[in-house]
Amino acid sequence: MPYRDLREFIARVDAFGALRRVAGADPYHEIGAITEVAAGMADCPALLFDHAKGYPAGFRIFSNAVTSPQRAALALGIDPMLRPLDALKAWMAKRAGLARRKPVEVANPAFMENSHIGNDVDLARFPAPVWHRADGGAYIGSGSLVVMRDPDSGWINASIYRVQVHARNRVTIQFDHSGRHGAIIARKYWESGKACPVAVVSGEDPALFVAGFEYLPAGASEYEFAGAIKDAPIEICPGAITGLPLPARAEIILEGHLLPFPENSLPEGPFGEFTGYFAADQRPCPVMEVAAVHHRDDPILLGSPPMKPPRFHFGLPLRAAGIWSNLEAAGVTDVAGVWQHVSQLMTVVALRQRYDGHAKRAALIAAANSYMGRLVVVVDDDVDPSDLADVMWAVTTRCEPSEQTDILRNAWSSALDPRIPPEAKARGVTSHSKLIIEAVKPFAWIDRFPKLSALSHDDARVVEKKWGKILKGGA
Ligand SMILES: Cc1cc2nc3c(=O)[nH]c(=O)nc-3n(C[C@H](O)[C@H](O)[C@H](O)COP(=O)(O)O)c2cc1C
Structure with missing residues (x-):
């Protein structure tokens, strides 16, 4: 049975022994700091904060939701006991064949257990954290789903954008x-002089969190994608103010309008980024006037602050699954695995080389699709791309830099790139160069490359199976 909502997901995380409860932490920087320290621990526990400093018990925050491979697999409906690379492969295959599930409308949504409208709206009721010490303010949305309707086609878009609190009934959406x-x-609403109806969902089903991060094409529904992940439809109910279909079992929902921009704007951020820096300054941002706030009893805010790599929102590199699919769709055979390290800033492709140029062909496709990634590495299929030590072993023993590296210029990055010089950024530059490292045995003499003395991964697994208990100190 798939988990039905964030609460059921948290219960499953607890059953795995991966949940820690924290009482009394300060939303000003301390909740963020605890989240970052926990995310850096080997077992990377999920955290449920309650009774935050200055707030009554019952207003909760859940962080590090899917930051471990096991919890990411759980969210994706993949066997959580799989090794991480096998779990990503299973997700890549599942994602390629997903059968979209239309959402179903229900009456009496859980999010209407409490509803505050108009003058009764006060966002200060929620312990929205200041995640990093130098953030420009408190964020009620760091992993929040923002729901809008396209005025031309009626298509509902629901994507993850961050949401900063500015006043009792004002937030910005970035x-x-x-x-x-x-x-x-x-922009379509603004161009016809109208404010844009919008809803912010803070505390959504983890499958919606994944769907909101996916690069789905215009017209595609994140609700249907999330339903497909779970093989169960997302339950929705129209919002009282906007009429937008809202996830019925969500924890906290803000309804209102995004005011025409740039006539209305507020300075947003800065906000600590997933690179571990503040590379984008405070910027003018569209303002949402919040007309209503709905929430479940004892609501849970889903927090997913960006943190210094290797900590990342997802314990499995979901964008690597997309690159893996792209390679297969382009006809690149024998891909053994794709992984991303350093919070998706480094992409590694493992393949069994069949012909001269095979590795470079894969590298170019991976590089083209590596957002902000300066480093693309191709390794042979006896190297585990998810194991950084294994990858560096290949880089230092199989790559002759004078022959097997290339630099691609003016490639895909973003304003969040800390290494683009300030003058260039001011001119609107959002590109950088990418280094391709072919850490593979040179194809021309692959058969004469020195034989491995190292144990193969397969042999190591046989040993683990037979002797693992004793090696771990058991009988
Ligand atoms: C935790 C988290 C926070 C994010 N914050 C933002 C953000 O503030 N602004 C933004 O444009 N994209 C943000 N993203 C990335 C988008 O959600 C992602 O690129 C998505 O595919 C965009 O959807 P769209 O193509 O429908 O616009 C975030 C992603 C995650 C997982």
């Missing part, structure tokens, strides 16, 4: 660039 679907939809 689109990284004007190509974001949310930005495109909002």
Whole structure:
């Protein structure tokens, strides 16, 4: 049975022994700091904060939700006991064949257990954290789903954009660039002089969190994608203010309008980024006037602050699954695995080389699709791409830099890139160069490459199976 909502997901995480409960932490920086320290621990526990400093018990925050491979697999409906690379492969295959599930409308949604409208709206009721010490303010949405309706086609877009609290009934919604679907939809309303109906869902089903992060094409429904992940439809109910279909079992929902921009704007951020820096300054951002706040009893805010790598929102590198599919769709055979390290800033492809140029062909496709990634490495199929030590062993023993590296210029990065010089950024530069490292045995003399003395992964698994208990100190 799939988990039905965030609460059931948390119960499953607890059953795995991966949940820690924290009482009394300060939303000003301490909840963020605890989240970052926990995310850096070997077992990377999920955290449920309650009774935050200055707030009554019952207003909760859940962080590090899917930051371990096991919890990411759980969210994706994949066997959580699989090794991480096998889990990503299973997700890649599942994702390629997903049968979309239409959402179903229900009456009496859980989010209407409490509803505050108009003058009764007060966002200060929620312990929205200041996640990093130098953040520009408190964020009620760091992993929040923003729901909008395209005025032309009626298509519902639901994507993850961050949401900063500015006043009792005012928040900003941050689109990284004007190509974001949310930005495109909002502009259509603004161009006809209207405010854009919008809802912010903070505390959504983890499958919606994944769907909201996916690069789905315009017109595609994140609700249907999330339903397909779970093989069960997402339950929805129209919002009282906007009429937008809202996830019925969500924890906290803000309804209102995004006011025409740039006539209305507020300075947003800065906000600590997933690179571990503040590389984008405070920027003018569209303002949402919040007309209503609905929430479940004892609501749970889903927090997913960006943190210094290797900590990342997802314990499995979901974008690597997309690159793996791209390679297969382009006809690149024998891909053994794709992984991303350093919070998706480094992409590794493992393949069994069949012909001269095979590795470079894969590298170019991976590089083209590596957002902000300066480093693309190709390794042979006896190297585990998810194991950074294994990858560096290949880099230092199989790659002759004078022959097996290339630099691609003016490639895909973003304003969040800390290494683009300030003058270039001011001119609107959002590209960088990418280094390709072919850490593979040179194809021309692959048969004469020195034989491995190291144990193969397969042999190691046989040993683990037979002797693992004793090696771990058991009988
Ligand atoms: C935790 C988290 C926070 C994010 N924050 C933002 C954000 O503030 N602004 C943004 O434009 N994209 C953000 N993203 C990335 C988008 O959700 C992602 O690129 C998505 O595919 C955009 O959807 P769209 O193509 O429908 O616009 C975030 C992703 C995650 C997982």
